[in-house]
Amino acid sequence: MTAVASINPITGETTAAVAEPTSPDEVARIVARAAATAPLYAALPRNARSAFLRTMADELEAARDDIVALAHRETGIPEVRLNGELTRTCYQARFFADVVDEGGYLEATIDNPGDTPMGPGPDLRRMLVPLGPVAVFGASNFPLAFSVPGGDTVSALAAGNPVVVKAHGSHPALSLLCYDILVTAVQKSGVPSGTVGIVFGTQAGVDLVAHPAIRAVGFTGSLNGGQALMDIITSRDEPIPFYGELSSLNPLVVTDQAAAARADEIAEGLVASVTVSAGQLCTKPGVIFVPRGGHGDALVNRIRHLVQDSPAAVLLNGRIHAAYNELHADLGALPQVTSLAQGLDAPEKGFFVSPRLLEVQAEDLTGAELNECFGPSAVVVRYAPESIDRALELLPSSLTATIHAEDDEAELVEELSGRLLPLVGRLIFNQYPTGVLVSWAQHHGGPWPATNALHTSVGATAVRRFLRPLVWQNAPRHVLPEELRDEAGDIPRRVDGQLRQPASVSV
CATH class of the missing domain: 3.40.605.10 (Aldehyde Dehydrogenase; Chain A, domain 1)
Structure with a gap:
């Protein structure tokens, strides 16, 4: 039986045998x-x-x-x-x-016992x-x-x-x-x-x-x-x-006005989001919709230069390393896909890869370009206003979607939001999806195949x-959980349809 080994991804070398596989x-x-x-x-x-x-x-x-x-x-x-x-x-x-x-x-x-329109309630x-x-x-x-x-x-x-x-x-x-x-x-x-x-x-x-x-x-x-x-x-x-x-692609859409107003800011935030943690985050933006025209050209050019200057990144294991290289070989074989930029060269040892930036025109999208890539790469989709709707329809569901727009684009933002909402569990505006706060209001999920x-x-x-839910009907007090006994008052409870807060909580 082969022992479970510890491997250093920076060198690719096995450093220790940790444990035997559990029988x-x-x-x-x-x-x-x-x-x-x-x-x-x-x-x-x-x-x-x-x-x-x-x-x-x-x-x-x-x-x-x-x-x-x-x-x-x-x-x-x-x-x-x-x-x-x-x-x-x-x-x-x-x-x-x-x-x-x-x-x-x-x-x-x-629900306390009493008369109801259905008769006596237990x-x-x-x-x-x-x-x-x-x-x-x-x-x-x-x-x-x-x-x-x-x-x-x-x-x-x-x-x-x-x-x-x-x-x-x-x-x-x-x-x-x-x-x-x-x-x-x-x-x-x-x-x-x-x-x-x-x-x-x-x-x-x-x-x-x-x-x-x-x-x-x-x-x-x-x-x-x-x-x-x-x-x-x-x-x-x-x-x-x-x-x-x-699996999650996490599309990010940039409007023409946003590209005109904040090209440098968006490019820097975007490349940081794509390359942080070697691009191995489930919320990494993997496909970027950028408008055609001069404003979009300037944004893409800035993104391209930042990717070219990005250092090689080490991936977590040999399987992810092989998958990254295989996916980019497959994408490179698609005639509609253009390589825009590649980061600094990767060392031959270990599981290093170079960041990558690819491009495809919205009208040429087939869906084959829209696969999650675990690693520091993204696909830029160049769109015209009349071509983005079809392109968005090809997107798989994701954990997140992001819109970068300006304050006076309310109608466009509302339209884009309506198209993206059914696909995701979190919709982000003028920020980036990487970095998931642990909080009471957070949701980290989405329709299949995200979750x-x-x-x-x-x-x-x-x-x-x-x-799982459980109901006690007409139960004696001693079998009830503490939280369901009449005298319990330290948690929020709904009693006879009315939400009651603990005495120490102001409502």
Whole structure:
């Protein structure tokens, strides 16, 4: 059995054997432990879960130097970005602790018994309850914020579910380190010992998803990988929810007036958004609609020069490196596609690539040019007012869409918004899609193939993925959760149709 190896993408060299692939028997043991833990963890008071999440954040922060150094070695991501990502990871753990304490996520609702137009009504009390053990697949491009200690993990834990993480093959040593830190947090917090688990290897991921005790799956990765997991789920005796963030092109449209007024500003912001983190962000703008004419020409020329001056970037692993080069070979073979610019030469060692900028005319779009490219490249689509509608119709759905326009273009902005809204989960104006704030109002999702659900993987409502509704009818007080008892008053609740805030909250 081949050991799971740690590879340095800067050199392409294997640096260590991290772990043996988790055997089917061991996967079954880990999941069984999580299943036995599930009712114990779900029964904990909310303040115990929130304290656990804050302890996780504290333990991660205490190990910052070791985490960042190891993450850099395994991913090639610059340490400054990794420090920022670790700060975000700690923040979102504490953020979800606040969500748990606030309690509104439970959607606690009470209908007291009484007469109704339908006749006498029973006592009905409803709230959301945990699903059970959740499988989380770590992402390659966010080795902290979307991996072992990341958003799927902490939102599932916040909802009251044990988590078993499938470590990503691009950073197995970091995954193991972060898992050990989570185990320390479990021990210090006094939550049940089976609350977190980890498995290694591709087959272990298959076995994990197929296990009947797993109640939901969170996944951030490729469309092909997500579809493979969905196939496993549909073959189970009992299908379960699959929450996948899969593929996104994130179109950005620039109007003629915006190009005239802010060419340098837009070009600099755009190239930064395309090349940050080596273009390996799910929100990277991959297709840029620029008007024909002198204003658009000036903007494209500025973008081209910035790309030409951009340094080579290291990609996360050999698979992404090969896919980047293969996609650009395929695009280069299309007669309608022109290469506008290529960045500085890439070193031969490791998984380095040069940034790329391509161009196609809107009338010539076939859809073959509109594939997500994981890496520092983008396709510019030159359009005339009469040709943009058809071009937008060819776009696949995405996480985001962006419009750069001027204040006096209200009618055009309204029209573009109406065309883009059905395709995305977040619409951005005069900013850039990279950089996703963890907040109460955030939504990080979109129609297929961006995601396969109406839910978000970032922000407070991410917990909703790992909860289900349950109603207690005419239940004795002692079987009710604390949040549904008459005397409970520390969370928002809807009672007989009226929303009631906790006494300490001003409405």
